[in-house]
Amino acid sequence: MVKLGSRWLKFNAVGLMGVGVQLSALWLYTNVFGWHYLVATALAVETAVLHNYVWHMAWTWRDRAGDGQSPASRLVRFHLGNGLVSLLANLALMRFFAGVMHLPLMTANVLSITITSLLNFVIGEFWVFARPR
Numbered sequence: 001m002v003k004l005g006s007r008w009l010k011f012n013a014v015g016l017m018g019v020g021v022q023l024s025a026l027w028l029y030t031n032v033f034g035w036h037y038l039v040a041t042a043l044a045v046e047t048a049v050l051h052n053y054v055w056h057m058a059w060t061w062r063d064r065a066g067d068g069q070s071p072a073s074r075l076v077r078f079h080l081g082n083g084l085v086s087l088l089a090n091l092a093l094m095r096f097f098a099g100v101m102h103l104p105l106m107t108a109n110v111l112s113i114t115i116t117s118l119l120n121f122v123i124g125e126f127w128v129f130a131r132p133r
Contacts, residue, residue: 004125007060011121014055019113022048026109037105041094042087044109049083061129068132081123089116 025047029040053075057065069077090112097108 007125008121010060011056011124012117014052014060015113015117015120017055018048018052019110021051022113023106023109026105030105037098038091038094041090041109045087045090046083049079049086052082053078056124056129061124064129064131074128077128078124081128082120085119085123086113086116089119 022044025044026037026040029035029043030037033040035043056078057071057074090109093112093115094105094108097103097111098105101108103111
């Protein structure tokens with residue numbers, strides 16, 4: 001249980017860095033490139049997903065790196081689990097928070113990220129980086 005608590009803290013540290021990556025990318029894609037906020041959100045999520053995957057492999061679940069799964073197969077699982085959940089949840093929540101409630105984009109994005117965090121940890125722990133049986 002201590003290991004799970006430690007992993008949760010690492011997961012959240014990586015997640016906080018990912019939030020910075022995602023918010024920076026969202027700002028860049030909307031303010032510099034002028035893209036629609038939903039397109040920018042999708043690409044910002046993907047940017048953060050790739051960032052987070054690298055950190056999770058190297059740090060959060062480092063102890064499971066030699067468990068017989070290739071980094072490529074884990075990346076696919078990460079995209080199917082964490083990436084897909086993050087993308088769909090962020091797009092739906094951004095549509096609600098920014099499009100319906102008219103919250104500022106950055107506020108809406110932070111709320112969207114926060115809501116998906118726990119689900120992403122569970123997917124990472126028990127599916128993406130799970131020890132083979």
